[in-house]
Amino acid sequence: MEKKTVLLGETYQFASLKEVLAKANEERSGDELAGIAAANMKERMAAKVVLADVTLSEIRNYPLLSPEEDEVSRIIEEGLDESIYKAVQRWTVADLREYILSDEQSGADLLKLGTGLTSEMIAAAAKIMSNLDLIQAASKIEIITHCQTHIGAAGTLASRAQPNHPSDNLQGMRASAYEALSYGIGDAMIGINPVIDTTDNIAALLKETKEIIDQFSIPTQNCVLSHVTSQIRAIEKGAPADLIFQSLAGSQAAIESFGISVSMLDEATALINEKGTATGPNRWYLETGQGSELSSNSHFDIDQVTLESRCYGLARRYNPFLVNTVVGFIGPEYLYDSKQVMRAGLEDHFMGKMHGLPMGVDVCYTNHMKADQNDMDNLSTLLAAAGVNFVIGVPMADDCMLNYQSLSYHDIATLRSVMKLKPASAFEQWLEQIGIMQNGKLSRHAGDPAYFLTLA
Structure with a gap:
């Protein structure tokens, strides 16, 4: 043509x-x-x-x-x-x-x-x-999904708590999770990026996150973001997982470079539906990000926006609970500066929503990119106006394990306040019950992770 x-x-x-x-x-x-x-x-x-x-x-x-x-x-x-x-x-x-x-x-x-x-x-x-x-x-587009709880309703902004730890120390992860919860963060999921991708370690992290959820009766879901095969082995051995995770790409060659295939994703779907601990039908957490196909030389001279959209065409096969683009994570080789990151975040969110997906964005950048935290504030505000389903929070906006910058827990709390948005309904009710919120606003206990020691 x-x-x-x-x-x-x-x-x-x-x-x-x-x-x-x-x-x-x-x-x-x-x-x-x-x-x-x-x-x-x-x-x-x-x-x-x-x-x-x-x-x-x-x-x-x-x-x-x-x-x-x-x-x-x-x-x-x-x-x-x-x-x-x-x-x-x-x-x-x-x-x-x-x-x-x-x-x-x-x-x-x-x-x-x-x-x-x-x-x-x-x-x-x-x-x-x-x-x-x-x-x-x-x-315009509202997409509500159900795992253990429901997220995506208009007027809400859900959040993933990402309490990563550089050595997967369970107590360190728990302390960080308490901080997230104290700001009202975690209604989309408590999700850990593990350092050690072994079956036993994945199982330990799943058990610890599930124990936190059960101990405080938190209306949320857990996930450990290891390779899907590691999660399969852990779940088959009885580890409690509400969601199963995998990164996707926009070409067959690119997903094969991740060590996955469509048949493997189909197998994981059957497993999480049979042995997962969630009650709802949406049990996948999928991540994408512009540039991954080029980084594996699997782009076939197709531009990265089109390839990103193709990721969403693959994702909708799996009826996921959460999908997010880790928009600035790969680095300046693919998105050079804040202007490109902001544009990509808005493109990805729109394209995902048009595919019928519950889109979130990890509003983030790497330290060698021409961007700073003010740029992330700008993008998160634009995405909140666009109706993003969820965003991701890490302690002080600095992920000590993955070594990149995202949103802090208190950034998300502020974003909700400024944009007049609420947590997911069941999660908000839980926050009111335990005293983190009062009459729809954060209480004096907000931001104090030690508060959860008084509730234990």
């Missing part, structure tokens, strides 16, 4: 849909590293002009990765609602954008539409949207 346009007297010609999609991206250091980015702002604008006139049927008829050769492509194709697709196949990407942004269309309308769109179509729409467009569109 060749496309061209004349912009300000200069002709721009694009040899393929893959090239149009890549060059229509906002500036992205990962695309520059891959050698597929627009050469300048004029070429980027020309690509956006061309992309706006591409029809949805053209996007489907010119696959970036053939379903016969790539399992992620096959899953995206098989998951398409053909009746919805047929009704919109003649739309241009510009038509799709206008429909999404129309005040006449509700969140339910967008969720229905999303079932008939491929991941590439959703990515294409994101590329011709402004940051405010991305916020407006995503804010």
Whole structure:
């Protein structure tokens, strides 16, 4: 598929849909590293002009990765609602954008539409949207999921407590979890990134987090973010897990570089449904992040925004409880500075929501990136306005194990206060019962992890 346009007297010609999609991206250091980015702002604008006139049927008829050769492509194709697709196949990407942004269309309308769109179509729409467009569109969409508890209701902002410890010390992890809970953080999940990926260690962390939940009757869920095979072994040996975790990527070659396959994910689904400790139907926690395919040389000259959208096409196969993009974690090779991180966070959140996913964002950056904590404050505020399902908190915004910067527990409490948002309903009731909140506001006990020693 060749496309061209004349912009300000200069002709721009694009040899393929893959090239149009890549060059229509906002500036992205990962695309520059891959050698597929627009050469300048004029070429980027020309690509956006061309992309706006591409029809949805053209996007489907010119696959970036053939379903016969790539399992992620096959899953995206098989998951398409053909009746919805047929009704919109003649739309241009510009038509799709206008429909999404129309005040006449509700969140339910967008969720229905999303079932008939491929991941590439959703990515294409994101590329011709402004940051405010991305916020407006995503804010319409409410996605409620149920593991042990429910999250995602309008007017709420859930949070994952991430009480990591550099040596997986159980008491150190517990102390950090107490601090999170004392700020009202942890309604989405108490989730640990382990240092030691052995069956026994994963089991010990699952048991410790579950013990905290049971001891204080906390309406939340637990998870340990090790490789899915380690979790499978721990769960088969009786470790209590509400959720099972895995990172995803947007091509078959990339997920294979993670040491996983679709059949392995299907096996894990069956296991967590049979032996998991949750009561609800949504039992997956999935993570993504722009740039992972390029880092494993599994991008096939596809841009990182489109590949990220394809992650969500794979994710919706598993009906997850939580999905989040760890937006600034990989580093400046893929997102160079705060402007790129903020744009990526808004893109990912919108694209995930259009796939019908309960999207969260780890609002984060690495220390060698051109960004700081004020930038994370800005992005978290934008995401709260966009209706993000959950964000992640670590002690003092500094993860001592993963060595990156995120949001602190008290940042999330402040964000809720400023944006007039609440924790998930059952969690808020629990906070009121134990005295961390009073009449919808944090009490004098808030921020004091030692308070939980008085409740034990």
